[in-house]
Amino acid sequence: MLKILAFTYGLIGILPIFVSDSSIMMRILTMILIWSVVASCWDLIMGYAGIFSFGQVAFYVIGAYSSAILSVSLNVPPMIAIFMAGVITAIIGVLVGIPCLKLAGPYIALVTFAFHMALEPFLKGPLGKAIGSGGSRGIISVPPIEIFGISFSSSELVPFFYLALVMTLVCSVIIVLILKSHWGTAFLALKDSEDFAASLGVSAFKYKLLVFGVTSFITGLFGALYVHYVGILSTRMLSMEVFTVLLIMIVVGGIGQYPGVVLGAVVTVTMNELLRPTGMYRLLIMGGMVVVVVLLLPDGVMGLFKKFTFSRFSGKQKQEKQAQ
Amino acid sequence: MLIEIIDVMISGLLNGSVYALMAIGLALVYGVTKAFNFAYGSLYTMGGYFAWVFLVPLNLPGGYYTVFLTAIPFLFVVGFFLEKFLVAPLRKRSDWEMKAMMLTLGLALFLDIGYIAIFGPRLKSLPDIVEGTLAIGPLVFMKQDLVIFVLSITGLLCFAWLLNNTRVGMAVQAVAQNPAGAQIVGIPKERVFAATFAISTIMVGIGGILLSQKNFVNPQASTGIMIKAWVITAFGGMGSIKGSLYAALIIGMLEAFVGYYLGMIHIDIAVLTVLLITLAFRPQGLMGRE
Numbered sequence: 001m002l003k004i005l006a007f008t009y010g011l012i013g014i015l016p017i018f019v020s021d022s023s024i025m026m027r028i029l030t031m032i033l034i035w036s037v038v039a040s041c042w043d044l045i046m047g048y049a050g051i052f053s054f055g056q057v058a059f060y061v062i063g064a065y066s067s068a069i070l071s072v073s074l075n076v077p078p079m080i081a082i083f084m085a086g087v088i089t090a091i092i093g094v095l096v097g098i099p100c101l102k103l104a105g106p107y108i109a110l111v112t113f114a115f116h117m118a119l120e121p122f123l124k125g126p127l128g129k130a131i132g133s134g135g136s137r138g139i140i141s142v143p144p145i146e147i148f149g150i151s152f153s154s155s156e157l158v159p160f161f162y163l164a165l166v167m168t169l170v171c172s173v174i175i176v177l178i179l180k181s182h183w184g185t186a187f188l189a190l191k192d193s194e195d196f197a198a199s200l201g202v203s204a205f206k207y208k209l210l211v212f213g214v215t216s217f218i219t220g221l222f223g224a225l226y227v228h229y230v231g232i233l234s235t236r237m238l239s240m241e242v243f244t245v246l247l248i249m250i251v252v253g254g255i256g257q258y259p260g261v262v263l264g265a266v267v268t269v270t271m272n273e274l275l276r277p278t279g280m281y282r283l284l285i286m287g288g289m290v291v292v293v294v295l296l297l298p299d300g301v302m303g304l305f306k307k308f309t310f311s312r313f314s315g316k317q318k319q320e321k322q323a324q
Numbered sequence: 325m326l327i328e329i330i331d332v333m334i335s336g337l338l339n340g341s342v343y344a345l346m347a348i349g350l351a352l353v354y355g356v357t358k359a360f361n362f363a364y365g366s367l368y369t370m371g372g373y374f375a376w377v378f379l380v381p382l383n384l385p386g387g388y389y390t391v392f393l394t395a396i397p398f399l400f401v402v403g404f405f406l407e408k409f410l411v412a413p414l415r416k417r418s419d420w421e422m423k424a425m426m427l428t429l430g431l432a433l434f435l436d437i438g439y440i441a442i443f444g445p446r447l448k449s450l451p452d453i454v455e456g457t458l459a460i461g462p463l464v465f466m467k468q469d470l471v472i473f474v475l476s477i478t479g480l481l482c483f484a485w486l487l488n489n490t491r492v493g494m495a496v497q498a499v500a501q502n503p504a505g506a507q508i509v510g511i512p513k514e515r516v517f518a519a520t521f522a523i524s525t526i527m528v529g530i531g532g533i534l535l536s537q538k539n540f541v542n543p544q545a546s547t548g549i550m551i552k553a554w555v556i557t558a559f560g561g562m563g564s565i566k567g568s569l570y571a572a573l574i575i576g577m578l579e580a581f582v583g584y585y586l587g588m589i590h591i592d593i594a595v596l597t598v599l600l601i602t603l604a605f606r607p608q609g610l611m612g613r614e
Contacts, residue, residue: 052422099604106360106562107603109425110554117551118596125589240547244433251426255419283437290430294423295413 001179004259005172008266013165016158026157028273030229033161033168036265037222039249040175040258041215047256048179049211050191052105055096055112056219057246058119061237063089063220064227065123068139071228073132078145082224089220090213097212101205120238138234145228152229160229167225171218172262178214179258183207244286245272251293254300263301327462332584333577338469340576341476342535346549347556347568348483349527355563356500356520359411360421362428365550366435367402367525371532372541373439374398376448388453395533396526403525406431407518432546439543448541450533472534479530480569486523487565496520500563528553548592555599561612571610 012029019025042056067085070076076084096115100108123133133139145152145163152160178184186207189197194204227233245268253264275282297303350364375391384390410427414420454467487493498506499516507513532541532549539545556575560567575595582594602610 046422052425099600103603103607104562105421106354107558107607109360110551110558111600111603114551114555114592114596114599117547118592121589121592125593240433240436244430247426247429251430255422280437280441284434284441287430287432287434287437291410291427291434294427294430295410298417298423 001259002176005176005262008259008262009165009169009172012266016161020158023157024273026161028269030157030161030164032266032269033164034222034226034229035246035249035269036262037168037171038219039246039253039261039265040172041219042246043250043253043255043258043261044175044178045211045215046250047261048184048187048191048258049208050105050187051100051208051211052109053100053112053212054109055093055115056215057238057243058112058116059089059093059216059219060223060226061119061235062092063223064233064237065133065139066220067224068142068227068233069132071143072139072141078143078228079147082145082221082228085224086217086221089223090217093216093220094209094213097209101208101212116238116243120235123235134234136235138232138236140232142227142231142233144231145225164225164229167221171221174214174218175258178211183210187211241283244283244290245269248286248290248293251290252297252300254297254302257299257302257306260300260302260305267301330463332580334465334469336577336580337573338473338576339535339579340573341473341480342531343552343556343576344569344572345476345479345483345534346528346531346553347560347572348480348565349524349531350553350557351560351563351565351568352487352496352527353520353524354557355565356496357407357411357517358421359407359424359521360428361521361524362425362550363406363432363435364428364524364528364553365546365548366432366439366543367399367528368532368535368549368553369439369541369543369546370402370435371395371399371529372450372536373443373448374529375450375533375536376443376541379451380448387451391533392530395529399526399529400522402529403522404518406525407521411521412514412517432550436543436546443543450537450541452537468537472537476531476534479527483523483527492516492519496523551592552595555595558609559599559602561609564609564611567609567611 012032015029016026019029038056038060042053045051045053045056063085066088067078067081070081070084071078096112100111103111122128124136129135145160147163150159152163186197186202189200189202190204190207198204249264249268250261251264252267253260253262272282272286275285278285293300299306346364346368350361353359353361374395375388378384378391378394379387386393410431411424414423414427417423452468453471456467458465458467458470487496495506495511495516496519498509498511499513499520503513506516552575556571557568559575560569560571575598578594578598579591583591586594
């Protein structure tokens with residue numbers, strides 16, 4: 001797990017040395033970093049904790065909006081606003097999580113997706129305007145991040161890329177630590193048999209609420225990072241397009257196959273940029289791709305990878321199973 | 325004031341009856357196959373486009389009669405093969421519920437963008453099914469509304485008859501109650517799954533033909549319709565057909581009143597609030613079983 005992760009991020013980290021002149025390449029690389037973490041959080045909550053949460057994009061947008069509102073309306077320095085946005089998103093995530101976790105699987109999908117759908121009219125309506133969302137016009141001129149007088153904006157791509165890389169690495173380490181710790185084991189136990197795990201004293205509610213909190217914190221953090229990078233924000237971020245792109249990352253990478261989703265992000269963001277000249281057929285291709293990949297690659301790229309590298313091992317396992 | 329309230333109630337009842345048709349299709353498909361169909365709204369739009377192609381560019385004789393007679397077999401075939409080729413292969417896997425959600429979500433985007441690619445981004449309006457109005461005392465009804473209401477209720481009754489009095493309906497009920505048991509007594513489970521999917525596609529497609537007369541055929545509205553159908557199904561109790569009927573009427577009314585008195589923009593928020601409150605106190609929905 002760690003090898004693939006280190007290799008991927010290492011390669012992405014070295015690439016700017018060669019392509020720092022090309023602004024398109026730098027933008028793609030930065031977006032890969034941001035999306036890979038957001039998609040990893042989704043994988044953590046859906047693939048590992050087994051919660052059908054479809055509110056990931058909503059949390060991302062909440063993070064972006066809270067940071068933008070804090071820094072524009074209240075003049076909070078962006079660096080502090082980002083962390084406050086993370087905390088706000090985590091609080092909202094837990095608030096959404098509490099009613100959700102009492103429900104059965106498909107209900108959670110429904111409530112979180114309806115939450116996503118209700119966010120857009122909320123931000124565009126009078127309630128959203130009252131807290132400073134700017135209505136359907138959105139927020140223009142979000143200030144860039146500044147640390148010790150160095151500004152990280154969309155005009156200086158390389159410094160921002162490395163800032164994003166540092167944050168990505170920190171968050172990835174947190175995710176890996178969660179998966180390796182007793183949390184990860186608890187998730188596996190809950191996913192296999194919730195009743196049996198509960199009888200052994202694993203509290204489903206506590207662990208699932210914790211994962212809701214942690215993933216929405218990280219997601220909100222990256223939403224905020226993104227908004228200070230691009231400088232503008234509107235409710236278009238809540239469109240089905242963004243949602244599907246995120247969905248493809250996790251489908252291509254493989255659900256519940258952790259570093260897979262990072263590879264998925266690399267593939268998807270690159271493909272999304274390459275397909276841009278095809279206009280609206282891009283979304284047609286992306287939608288069709290979800291269908292095809294789900295049908296043909298059950299565990300995504302990671303499944304394919306494991307099939308080739310561990311084929312001897314799995315063969316042995318099969319024999320053992322047959323012997324039993 | 326009173327007339328106003330009655331008008332709003334009528335529009336709520338009208339929407340509610342069509343929602344009932346769609347939500348019951350969804351309750352059926354979820355109750356029997358346990359597949360979470362995110363492409364349901366796109367099938368609604370498909371019904372709308374189907375009627376538009378027949379009525380406006382082709383202008384076939386017979387008007388809506390031809391549309392309904394051809395739409396039902398067409399939608400049946402679409403639904404049947406959708407299940408057969410896209411959902412059925414997933415069923416063997418352990419986490420197929422999640423995979424089915426993702427696949428249908430991708431399919432929804434594919435279909436919605438596909439409609440725009442084929443028919444262009446402009447909204448299409450369908451001709452009214454009947455023209456004119458009907459006045460009873462101080463109340464004025466549009467004949468079109470009455471016909472839509474009657475047709476959706478007829479659709480519901482046909483569905484009830486199909487489910488309770490035919491061999492197919494009984495097979496569907498048997499599979500819903502106990503899939504393994506149904507298979508043991510020789511009911512072809514796979515075919516029942518596909519047939520259920522096809523029936524629900526017909527119901528939502530007909531709902532699309534009926535409601536698109538009032539709201540335009542709009543590929544961007546698919547997601548909203550899908551969410552609405554799911555909210556109603558969850559509100560009524562997943563897989564409970566009677567619950568969905570009541571829930572559809574309640575949501576239809578709620579929408580009409582919130583839309584009229586508070587503004588259209590608050591509809592989604594109000595519906596979500598009602599859903600959350602219901603689920604907080606009754607996680608199984610209004611009439612669902614544990």
